Amino acid sequence: MKNTPWLIIGAGAIGLFWACKLEKLGNKVHLVYRSENPGKKITLESLTDEEGQQQVSVSTHKIKSFKAEELTAQYDKVLLCTKSFDLKNAFSQIANHVTSDANIACLCNGIGAQEDLQNILLDTQNLWAGTTSEGVLKIEANHIKHTGLGDSYFGQWRITSPAKEFPIENMTVTNIHQRMIEKLAVNAVINPITAIFNIHNGDILNDEFKPLIDATLSELSSVFTHPKFSYAQESQHLTQENLKNRVHTIAQLTRLNRSSMHEDLRLQRQTENSFISGFLLDNSPIELPVQRLLFDGVAYAEQREEVKKKLLSLP
Known part of the structure; x- marks a missing residue:
């Protein structure tokens, strides 16, 4: 997989958490915010370690933050961390900065918004729907607290043949609708x-x-x-x-x-x-x-x- 930057849309608790997570995995991350500018550094406070044991740790992650209108690059990996009702509109605001073969993923509650988004994508773009059970709280514009370990999975909203792999290892599932x-x-x-x-x-x-x-x-x-x-x-x-x-x-x-x-x-x-x-x-x-x-x-x-x-x- 090309080491091009991930574009994360949404600077709420989940958006900030995934920005830190992806940066920790060695990815470059660009973050789009709407109202609160998280600045260039995000503080992640974890209350548990990788095994789920109680252990407080604090890490700082360098992330470039932009408003949608400030973007200049083209992105082939996008993660939308918005509310369901914002999903389609949030993508429309950055669509001109997404490549024609991009992997576009979304993490939002409920069902319905994914199909609305799929309908405005190019046939050559791949939509990945995701679910996560990670517990995260937003303390300030650039400070989040990871309160509970959880699992995250992504699957193709519309299955293609042959099936594709999600750009992050060990997160691809075939039964995302279930x-x-x-x-x-x-x-x-x-x-x-x-x-x-x-x-x-x-x-x-x-x-x-x-x-x-x-x-x-x-x-x-x-x-x-x-x-x-x-x-x-x-x-x-x-x-x-x-x-x-x-x-x-x-x-x-x-x-x-x-x-x-x-x-x-x-x-x-x-x-x-x-x-x-x-x-x-x-x-x-x-x-x-x-x-x-x-x-x-x-x-x-x-x-x-x-x-x-x-x-x-x-x-």
Whole structure:
């Protein structure tokens, strides 16, 4: 693989983390920011070592930062670390600086934005969808804290023959759609519930939320195991028991974290609701009354108190 610079779009926690990660792997990295300039050095504070053991370490990474309009080079490796609703627009702003055979990767929550991006790419460009379970917090414009080890995977959004390898070793998977559905399933429980009730991830395991969690999982398993669901081939294994184990594990591992949707509501920012609950509502072959309540509770602040009462009274 050519040692040309990676172009990372987005200077949030994940964008800064990947800038440091790629630089650590020996890559040149150029970072595009929108509002907060992270400067030329990013501080990465890690709370765990490579084995996941508690060990605080601090490293500094030299990264060149630009606004989109300041770019002059051409890039053949791009990683978009934006919110789902920003993905297509963020790429459009730098599209003139991307080669016709570039590998273009994206890390965003939910499903739907990837296809929108694919539709504006050249046939000769490769789109890679990614998922990550790394825990990262942004402390300042140029300072992030790595709070938990996780796995990251990338797969071709549209499979080509022969299949290609992602430009970073040991991250290529062939079943990225399945992995994204699995992540969507967990997000469709933890994100809206923590956002609506203003709680940490681990709090969803409290007794008061048990009927709500059970109802949400039961409804989701009915969609994912339904033969007419749009991703049925990738989701048949997501039974209620399977989903329960996944959600409980993630909630426990991230019990002190606040979900991204919780933070977006708290800071009065746009959420990825349309790409999580909204995606399920648009693609489900059956009615989803619980997901509809969760969607509305996030989307409409004026309905939130009423939605909370309905959610807590579910049988």
